[in-house]
Amino acid sequence: MSVRGAAGRSGPSAAGEGSSGGKPRSNRQVKLVLLGDQGVGKSSLALRFARGEFHEHHEATIGAAFLTQTVTVGQSNIKFDIWDTAGQERYHSLAPMYYRGAAAAVVVYDVNNTHSFSRALAWVKELRQQNASSVLIVLAGNKADLASDHRAVSVDEARAFAEDNGLIFAEVSAKTGMAVNEVFMTIAHKLVRRAEEGQGSGREGVRLNGEEEESRSGCKC
Template identity: 60%
Template structure:
């Protein structure tokens, strides 16, 4: 009798195998969301460097200025939801400003970047934020003060100035360094967690939204440029 029970159990597992993720101990991804995210800011503040650091974990000391826009993707798993970022890295030169709405229109998320050593770039970033908020109040916006590794005596914008503006307009805020990787992954993770919580709240049985600043682990891929 014991032998027949064991055989029956083995046959049952063969005909009804557990999902691959379950067998490996990983959470099963039951939902997915494709997110368009746009990087905005003055030329030279490090938008491309932030995107490259996030997607590929690399930093190019002598990167060239973006012409038009570059496109990269990265997919992460957040609480059982697969979030695929379609990242549009836009050119910061003034002559490309008229093209920006083509990229941020309909995007649920944006990262507005300034250089902590340049007050002019911060002022430009605040204008970008106000422009986005005029279009929609639903967008998740990050204000990122980049080049924090170079601040020191060269600092032109205090951390308090950046945070106060972000708090006033309901933004996610962080000072970052694309060179060292400081807080780069965190700002995208914060966006992903917020957007994943929105998916959860819309799914049957899903709870209400979650917090913004949660650490995640992820994997990545790059699609190319345009």
């Protein structure tokens, strides 16, 4: 599945999406992790979504940073607990501490850097090995605003990998806001749907905080 969106539609206003219909809302908590090589813009994506901000010069994350943002899907208020992990190789061993039990992961690469794309594919493989089929994964190509002059990873190549591996795919720009909000809202909608389908079928469904794994295999993308 691919996500498309317009520039600038990201930030705290995401909490206003959805309709109440006069029914009481449920509050759900989602653990989400951002993974990817150093310099691909993970922190910028998290900041754009959580606060609607972009900083041209951002210091490298040490270990991990934590942000939250709440959005509304139907009758559910979804609180994202966002773990923004460091991309430096020396912090790689710490990553499982942050992605363990996550309901969703956004694996980020720079569309203008082939090495970062290779690293993103390695992250996807690691997530699949460690979290089986329970984690919902987005493959996000950041810095799309620079792609017209500097693109190194084609849309077709990235989309083909995503489709072959059951991932959500999107090209985004933390700088302009292009498709950032749409990515996180897509995650929220899919996780709510998973939870509702699990409850409706009488089977043990996925909890949005990642404490329980979905009994079915594969990512419903």
